[in-house]
Amino acid sequence: MSGGDAIPEFSKAKSGGDGQDVSLTNLSAFASGPGIKSGAEVAAILAVAVIIIGGIELALRIFHVPQYIMPPPSSIAYALFDEFPLIAPHLGYTLVELVSGFAIGAIVGLVMAAVITQFPFAEKIVAPYILILVTTPMLALVPLLILRFGFGYTPRIIAVALAAGPMVMINAATGFRRVDSAKIALARSYGASTLQIFWKIRAPMALPMILVGLMIGAIFGLLTAVGAEMVGGGFGLGNRLTSYSSMIQMPQFFAVVLILSTLGILIYVLFFLIGKKWASWET
Amino acid sequence: MSTASTTTPKLGVQAATKVYQTASGDLLALDRCSLDVRPNEIVSIVGPSGCGKTTLLWSMSGLHRLTAGAILLDGKEITGPRPEIGIVFQEANLLPWRNLDANINFPFEIKGEKPDRAWIAHLLNRVGLDGFGGKFPRELSGGMQQRAAIVRALALKPSVLLMDEPFGALDSFTREEMNRLVEEIWLDTKTTIVFITHSIEEAIFLSDRVVVLTTRPGRVAKVYDVPFPRPRSLEIMATKEVFDLTNKIKMDIVGERVRPIAPERPSAEIVRIRP
Numbered sequence: 009m010s011g012g013d014a015i016p017e018f019s020k021a022k023s024g025g026d027g028q029d030v031s032l033t034n035l036s037a038f039a040s041g042p043g044i045k046s047g048a049e050v051a052a053i054l055a056v057a058v059i060i061i062g063g064i065e066l067a068l069r070i071f072h073v074p075q076y077i078m079p080p081p082s083s084i085a086y087a088l089f090d091e092f093p094l095i096a097p098h099l100g101y102t103l104v105e106l107v108s109g110f111a112i113g114a115i116v117g118l119v120m121a122a123v124i125t126q127f128p129f130a131e132k133i134v135a136p137y138i139l140i141l142v143t144t145p146m147l148a149l150v151p152l153l154i155l156r157f158g159f160g161y162t163p164r165i166i167a168v169a170l171a172a173g174p175m176v177m178i179n180a181a182t183g184f185r186r187v188d189s190a191k192i193a194l195a196r197s198y199g200a201s202t203l204q205i206f207w208k209i210r211a212p213m214a215l216p217m218i219l220v221g222l223m224i225g226a227i228f229g230l231l232t233a234v235g236a237e238m239v240g241g242g243f244g245l246g247n248r249l250t251s252y253s254s255m256i257q258m259p260q261f262f263a264v265v266l267i268l269s270t271l272g273i274l275i276y277v278l279f280f281l282i283g284k285k286w287a288s289w290e291t
Numbered sequence: 292m293s294t295a296s297t298t299t300p301k302l303g304v305q306a307a308t309k310v311y312q313t314a315s316g317d318l319l320a321l322d323r324c325s326l327d328v329r330p331n332e333i334v335s336i337v338g339p340s341g342c343g344k345t346t347l348l349w350s351m352s353g354l355h356r357l358t359a360g361a362i363l364l365d366g367k368e369i370t371g372p373r374p375e376i377g378i379v380f381q382e383a384n385l386l387p388w389r390n391l392d393a394n395i396n397f398p399f400e401i402k403g404e405k406p407d408r409a410w411i412a413h414l415l416n417r418v419g420l421d422g423f424g425g426k427f428p429r430e431l432s433g434g435m436q437q438r439a440a441i442v443r444a445l446a447l448k449p450s451v452l453l454m455d456e457p458f459g460a461l462d463s464f465t466r467e468e469m470n471r472l473v474e475e476i477w478l479d480t481k482t483t484i485v486f487i488t489h490s491i492e493e494a495i496f497l498s499d500r501v502v503v504l505t506t507r508p509g510r511v512a513k514v515y516d517v518p519f520p521r522p523r524s525l526e527i528m529a530t531k532e533v534f535d536l537t538n539k540i541k542m543d544i545v546g547e548r549v550r551p552i553a554p555e556r557p558s559a560e561i562v563r564i565r566p
Contacts, residue, residue, distance in 0.1 A: 013311065013355045190384050193354050197372045198401040198447075208400070212388045289387040289427060 079259040087259035088266060095248060095260075099267060102233055102245040105161060109168025110229040114222055116169070117176030122206070125184035138181075141174035147235040159241035164233055171232035172225035179221025183214030216287040223279035230271060299366050300327035301451060301483045302351060306360035309346050320346040322508035323360065328451075333477060333484040335494035336502045339544055343509025344487045345381075348455050351485060352378050364451065374402070377449030377482075379457045383436035385428040385443075392424035395443045406446070414442040417479070418472060434465040438472070445476070454486045458493070470496050474522055491540045495533055496523055503543045513543055 061081050067073075068080045075083070124131050146167050153163030191213070195205050237246025245264055252261040309321040320343040328334050336344050349355040351362055353372040362369045364376065385394045395415075399406040415421055418438040428436050437457055444452060454473075458466045470493055477484060488494050494501045495517055503513045515536060519527050527533065 190380055194384055195401060196354060197352055197378050198398045199372050200401045204401055
């Protein structure tokens with residue numbers, strides 16, 4: 009017992025883990041500056057947007073670019089507005105797949121990360137398999153999953169979970185591995201149990217990395233959900249993409265792309281705001 | 292002095308020996324180190340870098356087990372963390388995701404006790420942190436962080452306060468201010484304090500006795516009494532007696548630094564490497 013103690017060390021550098029300089033608050037332009045201040049700034053931002061979108065519109069019209077190559081922004085906007093009642097249910101299907109698949113993947117990933125990092129030896133054994141799970145595009149398994157589970161929600165939810173889970177796990181594990189021996193010693197000096205040390209020291213220290221993992225996992229989940237929908241099954245935003253493009257309904261096609269971009273941005277903003285609220289102590 | 296030594300020491304360090312197992316072999320950090328800390332006194336431990344000061348303190352805290360020997364608190368052997376012992380760590384060691392109030396409540400949370408609000412308010416007032424409870428550590432200066440850490444350590448009313456180079460990272464003015472604060476708190480509470488430091492001036496200012504450790508493996512080389520009255524003013528600290536004592540201790544430590552020219556490891560091993 010006595011020989012197992014580590015030599016007390018108080019270096020600023022934390023042992024274990026890599027990629028620790030994580031800052032959710034610095035990930036985006038949202039963080040730069042204290043936000044939009046004046047009406048002039050708003051006007052400038054709007055003016056640039058109008059010039060870019062208007063320029064594209066103008067250029068497409070001047071050069072008579074056919075709609076099946078690139079529809080002008082105005083017809084995309086019109087299609088989005090006009091077709092939205094038809095697209096909306098598909099947005100709902102995609103969200104169901106994304107949310108349920110992500111929830112399953114995130115929970116499994118978090119639990120596995122928390123457990124595996126408690127046992128450094130087990131971690132070494134499992135590490136290569138996790139790496140395979142992270143690097144393999146889970147989309148590749150979708151045809152197999154469809155073969156096994158049919159064209160319903162099931163194969164898509166499984167694919168989303170398989171895509172999101174390892175991303176959450178690998179980032180959360182990095183977080184849990186950040187051991188600050190002084191903080192653990194502090195907790196132990198008050199007689200903290202292993203469980204208390206986990207919940208009151210390890211988990212909060214890991215939180216910024218966990219949020220990064222959840223964000224990446226959610227984005228990968230969206231990607232996989234749409235991909236899986238494109239492979240097979242008659243519903244979902246991915247299915248709309250293949251359907252509209254096969255009918256050369258390009259404004260509608262781009263309207264769906266616009267919805268997908270918005271979804272991605274919303275995921276990003278959601279985790280950015282959570283990070284700002286709960287993980288801003290790490291600068 | 293002779294009367295005090297007949298009473299039970301607050302902390303009795305008896306032939307404390309600590310071996311760390313490292314990748315490059317066993318490392319003897321403390322070698323039969325013996326020392327008594329009397330009730331209500333401030334003892335500073337000084338010594339060359341890596342002499343086992345922190346190891347000794349961590350062993351006193353019960354965070355590290357000794358390889359051999361024992362450390363007794365009020366005559367009872369310390370085998371693990373004890374509520375009677377408070378620790379102030381190097382750097383403030385506050386939890387950055389908690390504000391000051393939550394940091395100070397942390398010990399109570401771990402113990403499942405209700406925080407003693409009146410006592411904490413008194414301590415916060417004592418260290419000049421009134422109204423800072425909602426601030427996060429990153430919003431505070433190093434000195435303020437260390438004040439909060441002192442409040443946290445005293446919140447459970449320990450009878451012994453172990454301080455591990457608490458002010459090493461602070462600038463010298465803040466450091467002097469913190470030293471005066473520790474003296475004030477001690478005059479208030481008479482808590483037994485074991486104080487580890489690199490600064491001989493700090494040790495003399497604060498302590499009733501200064502213990503000099505040898506280079507690794509750490510052993511007690513000398514113990515100096517510091518008989519100056521309290522509160523210790525700048526005038527007292529500028530006297531010849533203080534100057535002479537400072538120099539004596541410095542010579543002890545420098546002497547220790549010179550020693551490692553002789554092989555630290557058993558000579559047999561060196562002979563083996565260079566046949």
